[in-house]
Structures are given as structure tokens and as C-alpha cells.
Amino acid sequence: MTQSVVVQVGQCGNQVGCRFWDLALREHAHVNKKGLYDEALSSFFRNVDSRESDGAAHVVGGRIQHLKARAVLVDMEEGVVNEILQGPLREMFDSTQLLTDVSGSGNNWAVGHMTYGSAYREQIVDRLRKAAEHCDCLQCFFLIHSMGGGTGSGLGTRVLSLLEEEFPEVCRIVTSIYPSAEDDVITSPYNSVLAMRELTEHADCVLPVENQSLVDIVDKIKHMSHSGKPGSAIRRDSTLISGQGGLTGPEKPFDAMNNIVANLFLNITSSARFEGSLNMDLNEIAMNLVPFPRLHYLVPSLTPLYTLADVSVPTRRLDQMFSDAFNKDHQLIRADPKHSLYLACALMVRGNVQISDVRRNIERLKPSLPFVSWNQEGWKTGLCSVPPVGHSHALLALANNTCVKLTFTELRERFFKLYKKKAHLHHYLHVDGMEQSFFSEAISSLNSLIEEYQHLDATKGTLMLDAPRLRIAR
Template sequence: MTQSVVVQIGQCGNQIGCRFWDLALQEHAHFNKRGRYDDTTGTFFHNVDSMSWDGVSCADHGRIQQLKARAVLLDMEEGVISEILKGPLRELFDTTQLLTGVSGAGNNWAVGHMTYGSSYRDKIVDQLRKAAEQCPCLQSFFLIHSMGGGTGSGLGTKVLRLLKDEFPEVCRIVIPVCPSVDDDVIVSPYNSMLAMRELTENADCVLLVENQALVNILNVKHASHGGQDRKGNMVSAVDRLTGSEKPFDAMNDIVANMLLNLTSSARFEGSLNMDLNEIAMNLVPFPRLNYLIPSLSPVCTRVARGGEPTRRLDNLFSDVFTKSHQLIQADPKRSLYLGCALMLRGNVHMSDLRRNIQRLKSTVPFVSWNPEGWKTSICSVPAVGHSQSLLSLANTTAIKATFMEMRVRFHKLYRKKAHLHHYLQVEGMEESLFAEAVTSLDSLIEEYHHLDAGAGKLIPVARLKIAK
């Protein structure tokens, strides 16, 4: 059995990561009635003593003292991690897994990447090595961070580069959250552009998530459940979240549930389990084209949980190829697929899987050199509360639109040199890094454009095996 380490960086990364740990504990407790520490539990947790652990939930933190998460938590502000250490999951982490600063990165990629990345480098590497040493067979790192803030984008991509340098043979799967157009961090286009180059060069695969797509999903779900105020006006699901729920809790729920489905084959048995390394091996034919679009059905959220009707299996397959279930805003109907993974959970037969792939073939065009580019897995253990679920990871040229929008937002700021001095006054930061980041993104967009224009008539690099 292999193990994975989750690296959570910044406010966004730590909030999503801890939601994942909470839900993962609930899943293992639900399906591990005897409370025995076994290989499935050991994928993302290690046991600090030989005793068995009881069934656990977020509200019952006193019973998880034997389990420790395979995680590293980093933030240059103390707020979020301090909350975690006061909350129900506090026993899941120890001090060797945590690293915090005081003043934060000031929403500045250069401060996070260069200032904090340099001063905390040795401590971060030490924590990563300690986490790796707890894994008898380390398979992958999951890196969760935001693209818009300074710590998430700057320190997050610095840690990604450290992982490549220190653990070059270990798969690096990154989940970055992109800011929406009306993001309250005015310099988020700068941070996103500078982070993109690092993701393109140093990640094995990147599962992009967009805040606006998450908001849209919540609003659709809320509308379908009659989300109206007293005057009959439609109310945003995010606006409606008050009280004990913070505005981003439901959005974090969606990303955490995506991670549960992504890692289900590593955590539970199945008739057709998928090794995590197979994702990059089969879906990334060109090293730079490592961006995957995640799409999930049902989209389990705090708003919808318990009130969403069970979907028929065929509907799940149809759902994940629509915009309303994608975690980024892209048009799947106007794209060319380089590869696509379908990760099923629940009681599903191979015949059902083959039948739906055959049904979808006419609407999911693949590149000419990979016409049967499907990669499939079936995990027998369903998500809690659902009989079946499906996660799609698509390497498709549709993602080009996301990068073009990112470029437009960057140039709106950069054309005026707005706020640029905040970056250039950071030691080690030069304006040429902006030019290099733009060139990298331009090249990425052009590569996708050539695939579309030539109907995918490019030859993949030899080092990667394409799914058949």
C-alpha cells in the first residue's frame, strides 16, 4: 500500500485541506466499523500507537488521538491554523507538521515566493522530509493553495519547486484555486500570472478550480431548492450562508469532495482501482499541458447534502460533461480531448462503464493520436450518503479560455503598471519575471491553439504512455 502527503498552504489551502480531513475521517469511520487501523486508513493517516481507533467524526475529536494526518500545514499568518488547533481536528496534527508566520505575505507573490520562501526554506524542507519519512512507500504529494493571495500563490509555488528538487521521483498533484473576476485582492491577476509559470514547469498535473465556478454551482443548487427571500427574489447560495457557516465553507465542501473521489481508489478497495501515478501518466502526454478540468456528479455540498435526489448512473456520465458540474468555467462542447479519466464510486459494473463510454464517444472528440483516450476506475466504496458518484478529469483544449481570461485580467493592470512597485521593491524580484511569466502563458495558449487548429495532429512525447 502506498501513501500520500497533503501540503496545505495559506488560508484557502488550509481551509480546504481540513475539510478534506474531516470528511475523510467520516468516510473511514463509516466503512471501518471495527475501528481497525489498516492499509486503507494508512494511505493518508499514520497511527502513533498500536491501539485501534474508534469511529470518528468532526464533533468527536477526543477519539482520534491515535491517528495523525499525513500533512504539512503552512501559512504566513496565524489565524487559520490557530483556529484548526482550537477546533475538533486539533489532535490530528502535531507541532512538527505546522509552520506559521506573523505578518502574512501582503497579497504579494514576491513576498511569499522570495522573502518567505528563502527565509523559511530549511524549515519547510525539514517538515516535508519528516512527513515523507512517515511513509513506507511515498507515492504522491497533494499541494492545495490559492492563486490570488500572496502566501498561496508565492509560497505555494515555492514549495512546489522544493518538492521537485527534493523528491523528483514523487508525483506532484496540485489543486490551485483561481480567483474570480470580482476578487477583492486587486493584484490577484499579478499573483496568478506569476504562479502559472511555476505550475506549468514544476507540477506533474494541475487540477484547476475557479471560485466563480464554485459560486455558480452553489447558486444553481440553491435555485433548484427554492432559494428565495421573503419577497420571492432569488438569493445567492453564498450570500445565504451566515451564522456558524463562513461564506466559503460550502465552496470548500465541493473541492474537498472532489479530493475524496480523486483519492478513493487509493483509500478503499475496488474492482478497477486507479493508481494515482496513472493520472499523470495517462492524461498528460506533453509535460507543459498538465492542466486537468475536474467535474463531479453529484456535486456534494453543505447546501445540497441530504436534500439532493439520487441520480441515475447514466445521468452521472452526462453531468460531468456539462458546464454546470465543472469546477472551472469552460465549454466542454467546443474542445478537443487529450485524455479523460472517469473515476466511479459505488456498485457499478464494467458493462455499465463501457456502455456509457460508447454512448459519449460521438460528443467527446479526442486527438487523432489518442482516439480511445479513456482512463477508468471503479472504487467499490461509495461516498457517504450516495450510492454512486463520478469524478471526471479531462485534459482538454477548453481550458485555453481560462488562460486567455487570465491574460486579459493581467494586462489590464500591467498596462498601467498599477501596483507594480510593491513587487519590485522585494529583494530578488525583477520586472523581467513578469515578462517571462507572460511568455510562458502565451506559449501554453499557443500549444492548445495548435492542437485545436490541427485537430490534435501532434505527436506526444515518448516518456508518457497514453491510455487505451
């Protein structure tokens, strides 16, 4: 059995990660009624109960006890990590998994990447190695971070490069939360563009998630649930309802948004955590969906995003679930892939779904999805028999699609609004080790990435032989 390690960096990364652990425990407790430590649990949890020779754990209040999460928690402000350690998940982590400071990165990529990255390098590597040593067969590192702040963007991408240095053969899948145009961190375009270069160079796959998409999804579901129409009451165990996710205190504005990202994470890891007739190996995601090394940004879409109180999903709604997965309203970035080019697509299905249902829906949808000419059969399918708690079926689609260039183009525009005025630049250049060349190299990397997606878009409807040559990273 293979194991994976989750690395949570910064406030957002730790809040999303905490919500994932809470939901994952609920899923395992729902399936593993006796609370025995089994292979499914071992993929993301390790058993630390030496008193139980058979590795048994106890289910208390719906939770399987005596487990430690296979995780490393890093934040240069200690607030969120302290909240986790005071909440219901406090037994899941110990001091060898945690690394905090008190002052934060001041919304400055350079402070996170350079200052803290250098000061804490050895401690970060030590915690990553300890987490890896607890694995019999380490398959994947999952990194969760945000792009707009200083710690998530700066230290998060420094951790990513350390993972490549220390574990070059282990797959690195990154979930990156991108700020909206109205982000209250004025330097977020700088932080995001500087981080983008690192993601392009050092990640195997990146799942970009836009804050604005999360806001739109939450608003839409709230509007529907408050409309008073018959059949629009949302069940308490739906994706939208956060349940505080292992943190203490009242619900916060971002909890519902974090919850959606945690559910993305639940679905992408389901094949590693549970049995299925056609489980997808995590390494296969990069192998099958990334034809060019730099073009590894995969657009995620989730369905269902909620469960209605008085509706159980009948079989006839299965086709609707597949249609929804290709609807821009279910995507976690704001773009329309049907007007762009697909390089490849993965469908990760959960629940009692037959491979014949999947094939039928792929054939039904294919005519409306523009695939690159040299990869018309570029579909990867995973079937996990265990649905999320409260749902009968679920589907995560990961599309390698040129529509991501819209997100990157908008980010570049926001960057130049600041950079042309040299606004706030001195805060970065005063950081030891930071030079203005980092900005020019980062924007050059982003320009190149956008250009490569544009070259591919130009091939739509043509043979690759007639298309402009792609610059392939060596």
C-alpha cells in the same frame, strides 16, 4: 500499501485541506465500524497510539481516534491554522507538521515566493522530509493552494519547486484555486500569472478550480433548494452542506465553496484510500492523461453535487451521472469542453458500479466528445467500491481538454490591464530578489502555453501529420 502527503499552503489551502480531513475521517468511520487501523487508513493517516499493540483506534463521535494526518500545513498568517488547532481536528496535527508566521504576504507573490520562501526554506524542507519519513512507500504529494493571494501563490509555488528538488521521483498533483474577475485582491492577476509559470514548470498535474464556478454551483443549488418545488429539499449530508469542516465558529461564506473542492479531493484519493475492482493508481493519472509535459492542466467535474432529501438514486440514473460529468454546469472551471479538443479523459467512479456500465456510457458519449485523432481511445477508468457518505454513487471526471485556454486567456487579459499601466508594480520590485524580468518571463510562459493549446485546437478533425508542430518542453 502506498502513502501520500497533503501539503496545504495559505488560508484557502488550509481551509480546503481541513475540510478534506474532516470528510475523509467520516468516510473511514462509516466503512471501518470497529475503528481498526488498516491499510485504507494508512494511505493518508498514520497511527500514533503506542498503547495499542494491534494498532486499534477508537471511534468516538463518528471519528477514528489516535491518528495523525499525513499533512504539512503552511501559512504566513496564523489565523486559519490556529482555528484548526482549536477545532475538533486539533489532535490530527502536531508541531512537526505546522509552519506559520504572523504578518502574511500582503497579497504579493514576491513576498511569499522570495521573502518567505528564502527565510523558511530549511523549515519547509524539514517538515516535508519528516512527513516523507513516516511513509513506507511515498507515492504522491498533493498541494492545495490558491492563486490570487500572496502566500498561496508565492510560497505555494516555492514549496512546489522544493518538492521537485527534494523528491524528484514522487508525483506532484496540485489543486489550484483561481480568482474570479471580481476578486477583491487587486493584484491577483499578477500573482496568478507569476504562479502559472511555476505550475507549468514544476507540477506533474494541475487541477484548476475557478472561484466563479464554485459560486455559480453553490448559487444554483441554493436556488433549487429554496424554490419550494416538491423533491427539491437538499439532504444535510449533501456536498453543499459544509458542517464547518473541522473549524470552530459559525459557517463562513466560503465554506460551501471549499466543501466542493474538498469533495473533488475525496474522489481523486478514493482509489488510494479504499478497495475497488479497478482502482486507479495516482501515478497513472499523469502517465495516462498528460501526453505533453507542459499541457498537464486537467479540467475536473463532479457529480452528483448534491443529494435530494427524498430521492435515492436508482440504477436508471446512473447514465445521467455520466452525462452530467460532461455537462459544463458540473465543471469546476467555466468552459465547454464539447467545443474544444480532448487529449485524454479519466473517469473515477465510486459506489457499486460495474465496468460494463462504464464502458456502455463511454460508448454512448464518445460520438459527442471531440478527441484528438491520435488518441481516440484515450480513456482511463477507476472503480472504487466505497461511495461518499450520503450518496449511492459518485463520479469525478478529469479531462485534459484545450478548453482550459479560455481561463488562461481571461487571466492574461486581466494581467495586462494592470501591467500596461505598471499599476502596483513597485510593491513587487521592492522585494529583495524580485526583478521585472520575472513578469516578462511569466507572461511569455503563459503566452506559450495558450499557443500550444491553440495549435492543438487547430488539429480538430484533422490528422496530426497535417497539423502545426507542437513545441515540446524538454
